Amino acid sequence: MATAPFNQNFQDWLTQQWVILFGKKILPNQNKWLLGPFGKTEGIGLKFINQLAKDEHLKIDKSKSDKGLIRSIKQLNLPKKELGSLSEDVIDFYENTNNYEFDLRVRWNPFFKVFGGLLKVLFSNRIEQLNLPMKYSNDSRALESEIIHLMDENTREIRRTIWLRTFKNSDQVVYSGVYETCTIPNGQTCVKAIFPLPNGNATVILKPEVGKTGELILVSSGRKLGDSGFYFLLNDSKGNIWTKYIGSFKDKLIVSSENDCVTAKQTLTLWNLKVLEFKYRINKLYKAKPDSYSTLQGATVHN
Numbered sequence: 001m002a003t004a005p006f007n008q009n010f011q012d013w014l015t016q017q018w019v020i021l022f023g024k025k026i027l028p029n030q031n032k033w034l035l036g037p038f039g040k041t042e043g044i045g046l047k048f049i050n051q052l053a054k055d056e057h058l059k060i061d062k063s064k065s066d067k068g069l070i071r072s073i074k075q076l077n078l079p080k081k082e083l084g085s086l087s088e089d090v091i092d093f094y095e096n097t098n099n100y101e102f103d104l105r106v107r108w109n110p111f112f113k114v115f116g117g118l119l120k121v122l123f124s125n126r127i128e129q130l131n132l133p134m135k136y137s138n139d140s141r142a143l144e145s146e147i148i149h150l151m152d153e154n155t156r157e158i159r160r161t162i163w164l165r166t167f168k169n170s171d172q173v174v175y176s177g178v179y180e181t182c183t184i185p186n187g188q189t190c191v192k193a194i195f196p197l198p199n200g201n202a203t204v205i206l207k208p209e210v211g212k213t214g215e216l217i218l219v220s221s222g223r224k225l226g227d228s229g230f231y232f233l234l235n236d237s238k239g240n241i242w243t244k245y246i247g248s249f250k251d252k253l254i255v256s257s258e259n260d261c262v263t264a265k266q267t268l269t270l271w272n273l274k275v276l277e278f279k280y281r282i283n284k285l286y287k288a289k290p291d292s293y294s295t296l297q298g299a300t301v302h303n
Contacts, residue, residue, distance in 0.1 A: 003237050020236060038200050038235060044173075058153070087216075093262050112273075162178055163176075186226070192204070202231070205228045215257075217252070217254050252269075264280040265277065265279055
């Protein structure tokens with residue numbers, strides 16, 4: 001029987017073994033749409049960015065130029081009618097994400113809050129990933145948001161786009177994720193968010209559509225492997241790749257604009273029950289902001 005690597009924290013090994021027992025082994029050359037960077041066992045957060053640049057022989061771009069989650073909204077391959085009705089403010093947010101700052105409010109379903117607390121204690125604080133606020137407050141919490149590009153030093157081609165989000169008052173990493181587009185087996189273009197974890201990652205694949213008032217709606221709500229949705233991926237002790245599709249876990253994100261103000265509402269559900277809800281107020285910065293990524297030393301990697 002396949003096993004997860006033993007040289008790591010027990011709780012990480014246990015969750016990875018669960019993926020092996022109830023998931024499926026996949027062949028990389030047949031599932032390129034699903035693959036993404038894996039984390040190491042010694043922590044994620046800021047360490048992951050340096051490590052990924054080193055592993056893939058890339059250079060971390062620290063420039064202050066406009067950077068977005070995607071280079072062009074056309075990468076989503078939306079139908080012409082939908083693309084024409086999409087809010088210009090929403091388009092600008094996705095193409096120039098580095099020009100915006102965020103305020104976040106979180107509301108948990110009390111039933112699931114205890115599991116969120118366990119996630120934070122057992123995993124999030126240690127691996128510097130998925131540090132979700134546990135207390136609901138009418139006051140929002142300010143996030144520091146930065147888009148980081150990993151580039152081919154010779155061609156200057158962008159190979160990886162990382163969205164790093166930290167709390168401004170503590171510098172604690174909330175999310176460190178790799179963002180790109182992918183084409184799932186039915187031919188639809190989706191947004192793929194990859195959150196590295198020890199020896200693997202959590203990958204969310206979201207289908208895009210445009211709402212009646214020009215909002216961008218991203219939904220992960222499939223039924224099986226190959227659909228949009230939530231996936232765990234990992235390497236076992238022999239280097240084989242396994243995945244577990246979590247069909248009961250769904251994510252819906254609505255990004256909209258009204259009166260030149262961009263807002264976002266994200267709802268996570270499990271077994272059709274709301275787990276938690278994020279509300280973002282997204283404000284555009286009209287002055288260039290300094291790079292907050294100065295904490296990484298020796299970040300430029302040469303071939």
